[in-house]
Amino acid sequence: MKKKKHTSYHHGNLKESLIHTALDMVDKEGLEAITLRELANRLGTSRSAIYRHFEGKEALMKQVILAGFDRLDAAIEPYFNNKESPLLERFHAMGISYVTFATENPNLYRLLFGPVMSKEREEVCETERPDLHKILHGDSSAEVIETAPDDSFHKLVTIIIEAQDQEIFKKEDPILIATAIWSLLHGLSMLIIDGHLSISDNVQAVYEVNYKILLEGLVRSHS
Amino acid sequence: MKKKKHTSYHHGNLKESLIHTALDMVDKEGLEAITLRELANRLGTSRSAIYRHFEGKEALMKQVILAGFDRLDAAIEPYFNNKESPLLERFHAMGISYVTFATENPNLYRLLFGPVMSKEREEVCETERPDLHKILHGDSSAEVIETAPDDSFHKLVTIIIEAQDQEIFKKEDPILIATAIWSLLHGLSMLIIDGHLSISDNVQAVYEVNYKILLEGLVRSHS
DNA sequence: TCTCTATGTTAACATTGTCAACATGATTTG
DNA sequence: CAAATCATGTTGACAATGTTAACATAGAGA
Structure with a gap:
């Protein structure tokens, strides 16, 4: 569906990917299923990369x-x-x-x-x-x-x-x-x-x- | 108010004390304030004593x-x-x-x-x-x-x-x-x-x- | 008294969020 | 173009927390 243009940057557009996969995770597996490490794993990135786009987990969840x-x-x-x-x-x-x-x-x-x-x-x-x-x-x-x-x-x-x-x-x-x-x-x-x-x-x-x-x-x- | 008969046992009636202090903690400080360690500290007991009365934190919270x-x-x-x-x-x-x-x-x-x-x-x-x-x-x-x-x-x-x-x-x-x-x-x-x-x-x-x-x-x- | 069960303690472990230090790709500047 | 600068990503470590195992002790019953 959403083949991002992977040419642009390190990961592409991590910020939006984080929000949307988190949203899907909540929807399908519940709020407790969301852990920064699991999120990072599913996106093929590392846990701490999140902090380049959000102040912390709570800030991410607000966007979600x-x-x-x-x-x-x-x-x-x-x-x-x-x-x-x-x-x-x-x-x-x-x-x-x-x-x-x-x-x-x-x-x-x-x-x-x-x-x-x-x-x-x-x-x-x-x-x-x-x-x-x-x-x-x-x-x-x-x-x-x-x-x-x-x-x-x-x-x-x-x-x-x-x-x-x-x-x-x-x-x-x-x-x-x-x-x-x-x-x-x-x-x-x-x-x-x-x-x-x-x-x-x-x-x-x-x-x-x-x-x-x-x-x-x-x-x-x-x- | 509720001077428990401290003569009876190790602690007295830990189970009820846990429930009621947890209830008060939630009411005054919010759900996130409840941690098993803090609960144990306030009751002068140790963290793991809780597991003699409840299967785990979730079981305790249900009673709360x-x-x-x-x-x-x-x-x-x-x-x-x-x-x-x-x-x-x-x-x-x-x-x-x-x-x-x-x-x-x-x-x-x-x-x-x-x-x-x-x-x-x-x-x-x-x-x-x-x-x-x-x-x-x-x-x-x-x-x-x-x-x-x-x-x-x-x-x-x-x-x-x-x-x-x-x-x-x-x-x-x-x-x-x-x-x-x-x-x-x-x-x-x-x-x-x-x-x-x-x-x-x-x-x-x-x-x-x-x-x-x-x-x-x-x-x-x-x- | 001896044994057993109920209750409590200590130490350790796995998970998780967070941060610091380092690394690298991209962009701008001289 | 080369160097510097910034944005982004990685690794390792740490503190907090729930949980468990091994050990300790008090009270009850034989």
Whole structure:
């Protein structure tokens, strides 16, 4: 597949290779399988070469996590952008694709929301995401869609605003609504992949009930 | 507080001491702070003594996790059992106490749902919790309340059944409803303590919106 | 008392992340 | 072009940690 141009340098592009093989290792063999020596072996290099590209293992893992989030975003994106199907269908499918991604790649999903970043995030927490306030306080939704970054959470917010503009959803703070939706999806995914639910054999059914409950709390009026 | 009877044996009761000091260490200093040597030092014993009581570090951590779940259960229990206040108030307070427990003890909460048990749970997942099916297929709710174990999830299920009996909640599968509620609470807790939300400075407000959305999807009819 | 089992200690080992010292390919400079 | 400089890779060593084996000791029961 990816025959790198091995002509260029010592190894080629070690930095990217490290990130991607680490990502694949996490996905297939779990987080504990990742050791710097094993990583180096698989790439035919030596353990310490890593330190020419990353400050340490943790710095590498952060990059891996970022790449993992890209995969997650890529898995859900089609359902955000498919403008042909009705909004609620997209909304429904987006949720399914999210939970499905988690259950099909449990190791990867656990990494994304796992303990690697948690300490650091706790510190940075306050200053984070000031850009969201722009969305929150922007009055027109059309304008927001343009300025929103391609982050999945932002896309979710814009979909909610869209649904509010179409008088489908109640006019609640869209960011808080998005938070509730994300919480439900994230919690459900985590509980399933960690085996805390007794009904994890039928993920689809569990999701449908969750979706139904959530939706009835979101829609504007009942028929 | 807990002056153990140091007269009895070599150390006294090392097994329980290990579990409880480990639990406190996780809570105050994080999971990474736990090393067998440090644990042994704090208890004035030697590192290898641990292996007379546990198969290894992982076995010890599993016991720590069980003790941690007891703390979580104890933190929410008052809101389950306070029979004087109306059911919806108990329901509301229970959710707040859950999220509050998580945000006030982030290290502990992360441990409970963290990576220690995840692999094992994946294997045991299918055979787990057959007792829940009894609740699901029991027709009378009063009978269920008696037979339910003191697990928090079971209590949640019984409260839902109670609300259904009082015609407050819709008659949906109570286990699936409980799953949805737990997912929301768990997801919200995790996202907050890991700093994924931009609004984590006002936990209460976030919870209220989540609760409102969830409740409107649960209640039987709108006024 | 003697023996046995439970519990605790010490020393050693393998794994892993990290760093220092050295080596080499590529790039820039005189 | 030659030399210097920088980027990249390698080797050896070290500290921390979980684990195990061999040894030690206290308490219980014959």
